[in-house]
Amino acid sequence: MxxxxxxxxxxxxxxxxxxxxxxxxxxxxxxxxxxxxxxxxxxxxxxxxxxxxxxxxxxxxxxxxxxxxxxxxxxxxxxxxxxxxxxxxxxxxxxxxxxxxxxxxxxxxxxxxxxxxxxxxxxxxxxxxxxxxxxxxxxxxxxxxxxxxxxxxxxxxxxxxxxxxxxxxxxGQSEIGFAAPTPEQARADAAALPTAPLGPRPRVVVPEHELALHRARMAAIRERAGSCVWDVLEAPLSLEAEPA
The missing domain is CATH 3.30.420.10 (Ribonuclease H-like superfamily/Ribonuclease H)
Structure with missing residues (x-):
């Protein structure tokens, strides 16, 4: 443009x-x-x-x-x-x-x-x-x-x-090619991913300081761009903090 x-x-x-x-x-x-x-x-x-x-x-x-x-x-x-x-x-x-x-x-x-x-x-x-x-x-x-x-x-x-x-x-994200997908787009993208045989899933444990950095980064994106891709995912991954 x-x-x-x-x-x-x-x-x-x-x-x-x-x-x-x-x-x-x-x-x-x-x-x-x-x-x-x-x-x-x-x-x-x-x-x-x-x-x-x-x-x-x-x-x-x-x-x-x-x-x-x-x-x-x-x-x-x-x-x-x-x-x-x-x-x-x-x-x-x-x-x-x-x-x-x-x-x-x-x-x-x-x-x-x-x-x-x-x-x-x-x-x-x-x-x-x-x-x-x-x-x-x-x-x-x-x-x-x-x-x-x-x-x-x-x-x-x-x-x-x-x-x-x-x-x-x-x-913001939409200005540099990272426009937030709609829930329908997110589901379609997820459905298109290759599947693998089910098996035990590893338990992801995130240290508290990394979790704090992640939350701060998401807040900064929301403030600057007005929205965040993370927010529109229907079932975002949950991050579990590592016990102190």
Whole structure:
């Protein structure tokens, strides 16, 4: 699956007030692996920044004065994201701004969701960490993503950080080919195993410290992936601790 992790920088917080996009940054993932392909462009917004917005990005109108208008980069940008799944933190913000820019170009350009699926990483984070701060900086800290070099907001830098955060946030058994089987699948797999003549079964005794490690590992998988293959087996093996 092709995914594009995307971020924008803007002149203010609301596109409905006429604020514009000043930077777009994208990072491409293929089957959850960075391909090395990125897309980044600065855009002349043809308007002033709102108070505070300029300090967040460090961009100035003087710097953006010779940059292309959105109309000049629209086709190249849309070709980069076309058919992909977009991963965006607080997607309503970025998609709203991009749709507003496309609307200025005419009906023929449509909307972002006409060209790409959208996954909101902020919603994923809120599901994983309800009641906690889920800003990009907070998630970097929580998930061990190094963002020490992020002194200002930049679309490409933030997209690169978000790509790392997203991969850590969604890492789990189903993402690496270990999707949990249904009970029916588990029974079918068991029935397909070769049988051997019945005989005395060895008694497996697990030392208490190994049993504790096993339980801790299963708990970590449940917390990270939301489920564990062990839990769906109809009759899991029982582990008997070795007497102290």
């Amino acid at each position: 092709r995914q594009i992790v995307l971020d924008t920088e803007t002149t203010g917080l609301e596109w409905k007030k006429g604020n514009r996009v000043v930077e777009i940054g994208c990072v491409e993932l293929q089957e959850r692996r960075p391909t090395g392909r990125t897309y980044q462009c600065y855009i002349n917004p043809q308007r002033e920044f709102e108070p505070g917005a300029q300090e967040v990005t460090g961009l100035t109108l003087e710097f953006l004065a010779d940059k292309p208008l959105f109309a000049a980069v629209a086709d190249e940008f849309l070709a980069f994201i076309d058919g992909a799944e977009l991963v965006i933190h607080n997607a309503a913000f970025d998609v709203g701004f991009l749709d507003a820019e496309l609307a200025r170009l005419g009906d023929g350009y449509g909307r972002i969701r006409d060209r790409a699926r959208v996954q909101d990483s902020l919603e994923l984070a809120r599901q994983r960490y309800p009641g906690q701060r889920n800003s990009l900086d907070a998630l970097c800290k929580r998930l061990g993503v190094d963002n020490a070099h992020r002194q200002l907001h930049g679309a490409l830098l933030d997209a690169q950080l978000l790509a790392e955060v997203y991969l850590a946030l969604t890492a």
